[in-house]
Amino acid sequence: xxxxxxxxxxxxxxxxxxxxxxxxxxxxxxxxxxxxxxxxxxxxxxxxxxxxxxxxxxxxxxxxxxxxxxxxxxxxxxxxxxxxxxxxxxxxxxxxxxxxxxxxxxxxxxxxxxxxxxxxxxxxxxxxxxxxxxxxxxxxxxxxxxxxxxxxxxxxxxxxxxxxxxxxxxxxxxxxxxxxxxxxxxxxxxxxxxxxxxxxxxxxxxxxxxxxxxxxxxxxxxxxxxxxxxxxxxxxxxxxxxxxxxxxxxxxxxxxxxxxxxxxxxxxxxxxxxxxxxxxxxxxxxxxxxxxxxxxxxxxxxxxxxxxxxxxxxxxxxxxxxxxxxxxxxxxxxxxxxxxxxxxxxxxxxxxxxxxxxxxxxxxxxxxxxxxxxxxxxxxxxxxxxxxxxxxxxxxxxxxxxxxxxxxxxxxxxxxxxxxxxxxxxxxxxxxxxxxxxxxxxxxxxxxxxxxxxxxxxxxxxxxxx
Amino acid sequence: xxxxxxxxxxxxxxxxxxxxxxxxxxxxxxxxxxxxxxxxxxxxxxxxxxxxxxxxxxxxxxxxxxxxxxxxxxxxxxxxxxxxxxxxxxxxxxxxxxxxxxxxxxxxxxxxxxxxxxxxxxxxxxxxxxxxxxxxxxxxxxxxxxxxxxxxxxxxxxxxxxxxxxxxxxxxxxxxxxxxxxxxxxxxxxxxxxxxxxxxxxxxxxxxxxxxxxxxxxxxxxxxxxxxxxxxxxxxxxxxxxxxxxxxxxxxxxxxxxxxxxxxx
Numbered sequence: 001x002x003x004x005x006x007x008x009x010x011x012x013x014x015x016x017x018x019x020x021x022x023x024x025x026x027x028x029x030x031x032x033x034x035x036x037x038x039x040x041x042x043x044x045x046x047x048x049x050x051x052x053x054x055x056x057x058x059x060x061x062x063x064x065x066x067x068x069x070x071x072x073x074x075x076x077x078x079x080x081x082x083x084x085x086x087x088x089x090x091x092x093x094x095x096x097x098x099x100x101x102x103x104x105x106x107x108x109x110x111x112x113x114x115x116x117x118x119x120x121x122x123x124x125x126x127x128x129x130x131x132x133x134x135x136x137x138x139x140x141x142x143x144x145x146x147x148x149x150x151x152x153x154x155x156x157x158x159x160x161x162x163x164x165x166x167x168x169x170x171x172x173x174x175x176x177x178x179x180x181x182x183x184x185x186x187x188x189x190x191x192x193x194x195x196x197x198x199x200x201x202x203x204x205x206x207x208x209x210x211x212x213x214x215x216x217x218x219x220x221x222x223x224x225x226x227x228x229x230x231x232x233x234x235x236x237x238x239x240x241x242x243x244x245x246x247x248x249x250x251x252x253x254x255x256x257x258x259x260x261x262x263x264x265x266x267x268x269x270x271x272x273x274x275x276x277x278x279x280x281x282x283x284x285x286x287x288x289x290x291x292x293x294x295x296x297x298x299x300x301x302x303x304x305x306x307x308x309x310x311x312x313x314x315x316x317x318x319x320x321x322x323x324x325x326x327x328x329x330x331x332x333x334x335x336x337x338x339x340x341x342x343x344x345x346x347x348x349x350x351x352x353x354x355x356x357x358x359x360x361x362x363x364x365x366x367x368x369x370x371x372x373x374x375x376x377x378x379x380x381x382x383x384x385x386x387x388x389x390x391x392x393x394x395x396x397x398x399x400x401x402x403x404x405x406x407x408x409x410x411x412x413x414x415x416x417x418x419x420x421x422x423x424x425x426x427x428x429x430x431x432x433x434x435x436x437x438x439x440x441x442x443x444x445x446x447x448x449x450x451x452x453x454x455x456x457x458x459x460x461x462x463x464x465x466x
Numbered sequence: 467x468x469x470x471x472x473x474x475x476x477x478x479x480x481x482x483x484x485x486x487x488x489x490x491x492x493x494x495x496x497x498x499x500x501x502x503x504x505x506x507x508x509x510x511x512x513x514x515x516x517x518x519x520x521x522x523x524x525x526x527x528x529x530x531x532x533x534x535x536x537x538x539x540x541x542x543x544x545x546x547x548x549x550x551x552x553x554x555x556x557x558x559x560x561x562x563x564x565x566x567x568x569x570x571x572x573x574x575x576x577x578x579x580x581x582x583x584x585x586x587x588x589x590x591x592x593x594x595x596x597x598x599x600x601x602x603x604x605x606x607x608x609x610x611x612x613x614x615x616x617x618x619x620x621x622x623x624x625x626x627x628x629x630x631x632x633x634x635x636x637x638x639x640x641x642x643x644x645x646x647x648x649x650x651x652x653x654x655x656x657x658x659x660x661x662x663x664x665x666x667x668x669x670x671x672x673x674x675x676x677x678x679x680x681x682x683x684x685x686x687x688x689x690x691x692x693x694x695x696x697x698x699x700x701x702x703x704x705x706x707x708x709x710x711x712x713x714x715x716x717x718x719x720x721x722x723x724x725x726x727x728x729x730x731x
Contacts, residue, residue: 030548166481172723173481179474179727180485184492212728334547369509369646370547370585375502398484398494398502405647407506410484415492446492452473462729463476 001063006051013047019065021055022121023305024048025128027345031293031306031336038305049129053095057086060121066302071253072263077119077315085117094125101126101138101356111142115358120251120311123353127307132345132384135352140389142355146323147282148222148243150188150426153360153391158423160395160414161224161326161362162187165403169196171209177397178213179456184411185418185439185446186395188429189324189362190244190287192224196403203227204240211241217436217455220428222323224287229261229269236272244287244323245273251290251312254300263316270320281428284323284360290314291328292346293336306336307346311353318359324392325359327351329381330367331406340377343367347381351390362392366408375399375407379416382409386417393417419444480723482649502648509646514543517583518591519617525595532614534567536560536629538582540620553622555664556629564616564632576610577695578635578662582621586643589654593677593684594641597654600684601639604692623657623671630662637695637704638662644675653678656687658694660704670705672698 004015015021023037025048032038039045061081068074083090088110089097100106106114127135145153152159164177174193181187191214193206203225210223224244225232232245247266248259256262266286273285295301295309304312310327317325327350330343337343347363354361365381367373382393399410417423422443424430434440437449452460472486487498494502523533537560540552556564581594598615605612616629623642630638637660644653654677659670672694677687698704 034549034551164483166483170481170723171725173483175725175727176474176477176480176485177483179477180483183474184489209725209728216728335550338548369506369648370513374506396483398487398498400484400502400505400648402481402483402647402649405645405650407648410494412487412489412492412494415489419492457473459727459729460474460476463726 004051004055006047006054008047008050011043011047013044013051015048015051018055018059018063019304019308021048021052022065022125022128022308023303025052025125026305026307027128029292029306029336029342029346030334030338031296034335035296035301035303035306037303052125053098053129054093055125056093057097057122058090060119060125065121065304065308066252073251073253073256073312073316076263076319077312080116080315080319081119082116085114088114088117094122095129097122097126098129098134102134106138106141108141108143111356112358115356118357120315120353120357121308123356124308124311127349127353130352132348135348136384136388139352139355140387143389144355144358144360144391146284146360148279148284148323149281150220150222150428151281152189152324152426154427155389156423157426158386158390158414158418158421159189159392159426159429160186160411161189161392162191163194163394163396163401163408164191165194165196165396165401167196167403169193169202169206171205174206174209175213179459180397181395181411182219183438183452183456184395184415185425185433186411186414187219187221188426189392190222190224192226192244192246192287194226194404198227198231200231200234203231204235204238207235207240207242218432220426220432226289229265233269233272236276241278242273242276243278244285245269246287246289248289248294249313249316250294250298250300251309251316252295252300252302255295255298255309256316258298258300263319266316266320284321286317286320286322288313288317288322288325289328289364290317290325290350291332292350293332296336297332307349310350311357314354314357314359318357322360324362325354326362326364326392327354328364328366330371330373331364333368334371337371339372340367340374340380343371343373344377344381344384348384348388351385351388360391363390364394364408366394366406368406378407378409378413382413382417383420386421386423415446419446505648508651509648512586512588512643512646512651515587517587517617517619519619522581522591522594522617526615529595531598533617534563534614535617535619536563538618538620538622538625543620546620550622553620554624556618556625561628561632564629568633574634574636575613576636577605578613578616578626578630578633578638580616580618580621580626580629580638580640582618582625582640582642584621584642584655585645586652589643589652589678590641592652593654597641597677597684597687600688601691604688608692608696624666626657627659627662627666628664630659631664635662636660637698639691650676650678650681653681656691658691658698658704660698660702672704672708
């Protein structure tokens, strides 16, 4: 293991290892202080960034941050690394890589070709010496397009996961939030429920209900119930119609073990999903959620900073050709990301690193009530991620998740982003919105139908008859 | 002008979610926007409201209950929010104070009762006395001895285990303010450990959540807790191994309602 030093003026800073340089180069955040891996002061942080900028990218293939022998995520990263794809940038240092990413040589085509040649640690390293505008500029060059029943990630599109959670999984309560969301043009990425009850019977009920709604109203979207991958496998074995297979994942083998998973279990889930063959346009069907701090929270970070751990989770994700990956950025709480500033930067880092690695990134732009953050911070991150070309965000009624007790983006927020940035829903869903009579969109103009679509008027009439 | 016509306003009776808010252009109408801001403000205020332990202590004295004030190793709210590890242990003075108390009152006790501000002092202010009254009906029936009410400033759940250990208690019950939701700034959580000692993880605790007027009632919460405590004494354990059975025993789900979107299938 090499040690690194960097002299600035009369002061020389020393770092024990690559992971020490990486951690100290990380822009300040509470989780790295909690873990005791952060720089002591601002000077040391920038010196670490300078030292990091001088390290050749090729060195990241020599010194792994978590041992190959004891961590299957490290083995996945090293064993699946594509040297040929790496050749384009193999002569560069981390600093030189930043310059290359910002140059015109890095475009949609070359970045797509490069992705398999990058390790998560390379992506994390370069992000640490990039400003917010750099993270946005490079990310918006990249498109990661995936398909199931709809197409995600096309340029000029912004999709939403309609998240109709209810504290007791009440079917009518969930249906009410679904209809509300559809009438605001949300739900093209998926209709995805966080269940309150994790029993197999209630999971199957929810999956059957979502499938029936999607079929009856012919909505070009996907269903998902966010339960443990082994529960999804069980549901599939019982013949329940399931579109997307969900799992929370993290960047170390030990953190994944705390979620009750490993790569084999994920592979089983992926194959079970594929066996149903339910995608009409494509077969990207894994849906992963991640978030900085999850490895530390499981006491499974091995002294690696939380942003680098997070980026390693994207190596896990990309192995399974996911439909979407969601960094749930502000959910974990202020001991990991203290305030709006830290949440905003983390969201942009995650999006950038994921896209650079070829992962279809979305973001749950969110906060809890004990974080120093508010709606203004979420508007800022939403706008920045919209400019950066994010694949999807959450859409919930009035920003208030009444089951998980946190705040994320509302149906209205999605329309704000689409309007101001001229973004549209996925093409299949855009056509459906127009055909059903919810709204039509021309660039930034959204024209709602004059009355409720007939199909939904009928459903509401049933309600009146209760 | 806001396009406030909401043909689906009726759906509001099906869910507490903020649906059918209307729109102005495509944005949130003023009323809905300000309602949200007020709910968030209440939740924020609950997080930062100082623990009124003198008030609580005085009320407990009125009811003939002794109390003891301790402080976690988190000096203030700022440090509490960023350093969960500090909130999980007592500061040195408090640990000593408790050791002294245990020396002066030897023999151990059945139940250590701990009340911590957690993330909502508001919850603790509102619910401690009425909940304890219901809980003590059960503990009296069982003939269990109780510790003084141990009040902890800047406390997290695990601090209760240290307190239980220092007091030599057979069980510890903690009342703590939960992370406020937008519609629930005053939700109280109950945590229970059998044979408490420093270093136990969540796997050894049982939790009863959402105790508040709009949530789980004091009576039901006390009932569930008493069930857990009796079972814990019988089986000499708490936590995940106790959990499932207790939940089945107290299952009180309402029948699910019909889904209007699928009617006529």
